[in-house]
Amino acid sequence: MTPIATSSETGANRFEMLVQSVTDYAIYMLDIDGKVASWNAGAQRFKGYTQDEILGAHFSRFYTDEDRAAGMPARALRTAEDEGRFVAEGWRVRKDGTHFWASVVIDPIREADGTLIGFAKVTRDLTERRIADEALRRSEERFRLLVQSVTDYAIYMLDLDGRIVSWNAGAERFKGYAADEIIGQHFSRFYTDEDRAAGLPRRALELATNAGRFEAEGWRVRQDGTRFWANVVIDPVRDPAGTLIGFAKITRDLTERRQSQLALEQAQEAFYQSQKMEAIGKLTGGVAHDFNNLLAAIVGSLDLARRKMADGGDISRFIDNAMKAAERGATLTQRMLAFARKQELKLETVDPVALVRGMADLLQRTIGGGVRIDTQFPLLVDHVHADPAQLELVLLNLAVNARDAMPDGGRIVIAAREEQVAPGTGLKPGAYVCLSVADTGQGMAPETLARATEPFYTTKGVGKGTGLGLSMVQGFAEQCGGKLTLRSHAGKGTTAELWLPVSQEVATEAQADAGPAEAPIPGHQLVVLAVDDDALVLTNTAAMLEEGGHRVLQATSGRAALKLLSENRVDLLVTDFAMPEMNGAQLAEAAQTGWPGLPVLLVSGYAELPAGAAADLPKLAKPFRQDQLLRCVAFTVAASSPGGEVVKFPERRRW
CATH class of the missing domain: 3.40.50.2300 (Response regulator)
Known part of the structure; x- marks a missing residue:
């Protein structure tokens, strides 16, 4: 008959089955002398011994030679017996001689009356964790050395209240505090009195917390009270759960760069001032020359008119001459205002052909008899979007430039054509009318052509022009939505092309000749x-x-x-x-x-x-x-x- 197992025997068997099924822990018994009395599958897996090979052997064979020589096994059993438990981590030795990092727990086993009968030993292989911890430690040490080695940046940590909890060599170098002098102090001591009074340190931490970053430049204070110009970055530091645990602060001393920048700005300002004075000198000489010519005509004509009037002669031609000179003075003023973008344009729909024909007499009188003016217009030319009065001034200016390029006489051709402008030409795509003024004069060398539209640049000699003509034309064209282009070769003449956008509105009849509406004159004296x-x-x-x-x-x-x-x-x-x-x-x-x-x-x-x-x-x-x-x-x-x-x-x- 099969014997019936008792409940205590059944429980013991189940416990043994549980221990034997564990493979991640070595769980075994030692007798009171430290010899192995039981062995589980986990012990066999990572220590390498079978049960038959290890039972009855002393557990000290799992220790390194150094630990055995130091009496570590005996101390472990004594500690477990005296204190009720021994817990430690350290290197242990497998059967094949390789080492593994183990977590060891030894508990004493006693009878009901307290008599010691052996020890329970649990060992876990933590080699992988040890390797990972060691790698992390080395990484942290490298990072610490990196931060500590940086001398051009102050890199340090703040706690939640803004107190300093770490300090590197860069911070010590240009802030002046040693680590033991500053750790535990509030970072606001680096700010000026004005910034502290304005609450800037507090706002910096608030912005870093809420926006995820704070960055600014400003004056900071060293330990000796001197100031330096700093670039400051503050980032929030959070744990894996996202909880804010402090701030990382990086400060760089930019004092030398700021001083260099200020010196450069002062040098640039001095240079610009020099250029401005040179430009004013050129402008003054040119304007003085032009206005003196006009005043000479006005004063001379009025003087002659006064003399002729005393003799009862006809003075109308002298008065007309003085009026023309005065009008040219107004034209010169308009040219300067257009250059300065102070002449407001009145953009409207303009018939360019009618406008040129309407000013034919003026052009010929202004140019003189030594130069022939021809026009080449197609039968139909679209109207353009421009200021008619300024357009007349521009064409007159281009014609005068052309005349000056032909001191021995020649020919000026004013022409017009329509073009469709594609993208990538510097103009908004669409329809344009190109008004051109071409001469048979001296032309321009490449270096002169490159500078022709620069303000104050002139080839007419000192005091013989303002150098604003082509600059004014270019400004006018751009204000109308077009552009000015120049083509020239030395000895072969020059062509100036004024590109103006075609108007989308219908022009009013007789627009070029239309004058301001007559206003009623009051019927009584005012x-x-x-x-x-x-x-x-x-x-x-x-x-x-x-x-x-x-x-x-x-x-x-x-x-x-x-x-x-x-x-x-x-x-x-x-x-x-x-x-x-x-x-x-x-x-x-x-x-x-x-x-x-x-x-x-x-x-x-x-x-x-x-x-x-x-x-x-x-x-x-x-x-x-x-x-x-x-x-x-x-x-x-x-x-x-x-x-x-x-x-x-x-x-x-x-x-």
């Missing part, structure tokens, strides 16, 4: 207060108004004008803009505050006024003729009446 700080201009303005049938009061300042307004009934205020103490816009505001509804006409020599300067007032640009002044007076008065509409007159004479 009392006009004329104000200008220039006595010559004021005298002329008053004379023009009086010749137009009006009574004129004159003032040379805003204060004097307000006094006259308080003493007289005035129908209209005509005031210059640029005056000392109180300009025209300020005078207009004061006058209309004290005398609501008073019409005001603002006169200015500027092409455009500062933003917001009497934007709702009618304006008249200097220089002006009597008919322009009287027409603007009429419009201003009409606009101020009930139902009237304010009209602005920033116009200049069209050729």
Whole structure:
């Protein structure tokens, strides 16, 4: 009969089966002398001994020679017996002599009465973990050495409150603190008093936390109180769970670079100033030459007119000559304003062929008799988008340049053609009209052609030109949405091409010849207060108004004008803009505050006024003729009446 196993025997068998099935741990028994009394599959797997080979052997054979010589096995059993457990990690030896890193636990086994009968020993092979930990340790050590070796950057850690928890050699080098002096201190001590008062250190940590990074440049303070210019980066440091545990801070001393940059900027500013003074010198010489020529014509013509008038002779041709010279002075001013981009363009639809034909007489008179002017136009040319008055000025300028290139005479050809422009040509794709002015003159060398459109560059000699002509043409073309191109060869002449976009609007008839609409002249005499700080201009303005049938009061300042307004009934205020103490816009505001509804006409020599300067007032640009002044007076008065509409007159004479 098969014997029946007791419950205690069954439990013991199950326990043995459990221990024998474990392969990741060596679980075995030692007797009180340290000899192996049991052996499981896990022990056999990573120690290499079978049960028959190891039972009865002393467990010290698993230790290294060094540990056995140091008495480590005996101390382990003694510790387990005395303290109830022995726990350690260390190198152990397999059957084949190879070493593995083991975690060892030894527990004493006692009878119910406390008598020691042996030991339970559990060993785990942690070699892979040991290798990984060692690799991590070496990596961390290399990183620590790397950070510590950096001397050009301060690299250190902050805790959540901003206190310093690490310090490298770079931080010590240019901040001046040794590690034992600064660790535990708040990083705000590196900031200036002004930055601390403004809360910059706190905001830096907040930005790093919320935005993931803080970067800035500014002044920081060394231990000795001196300042240095620093680039600062602060990054948040988080654990694997994403919890913020501190900040990494990197600071670089950029003081030398900043000083070099400031020195470079100062040198550049000095260079630009030198260039500006040189440009002003060239501009002054050219403008002085041109204006002296014009003044010579005006003064000479008026002098001759005065002499002829005394003899009762005809002075009309001298007056006409003086007027032409004055108009050319206005043209020169427009050229300079166009170069400075201060001449506001009035873009509209223009018939280029009609415009050129309309200015034929002017071109021929200006060019003189030694040069022939021909035109070559197709039967139909589309209208362009441009400012007609400025376009006339541009063509006149190109024609004058062409004439100057032919001192012995020659031929100028003004032509037009239509082109479809493709992408990649420097122009917006679409339809363009190319107006060209070609001459048979001296042409330009490549180095001259390359600089032809530079401001202030001229080949006419010192004091014989402003050097703004082609620069002005180029600026005009670009403002219209086109461009200027030049083709030239020494001895073979020059061709200037003005590319202008075709207008998408329908041109009005007789556009090139259309003048400003006539305004109704008031049927009664007006009392006009004329104000200008220039006595010559004021005298002329008053004379023009009086010749137009009006009574004129004159003032040379805003204060004097307000006094006259308080003493007289005035129908209209005509005031210059640029005056000392109180300009025209300020005078207009004061006058209309004290005398609501008073019409005001603002006169200015500027092409455009500062933003917001009497934007709702009618304006008249200097220089002006009597008919322009009287027409603007009429419009201003009409606009101020009930139902009237304010009209602005920033116009200049069209050729």
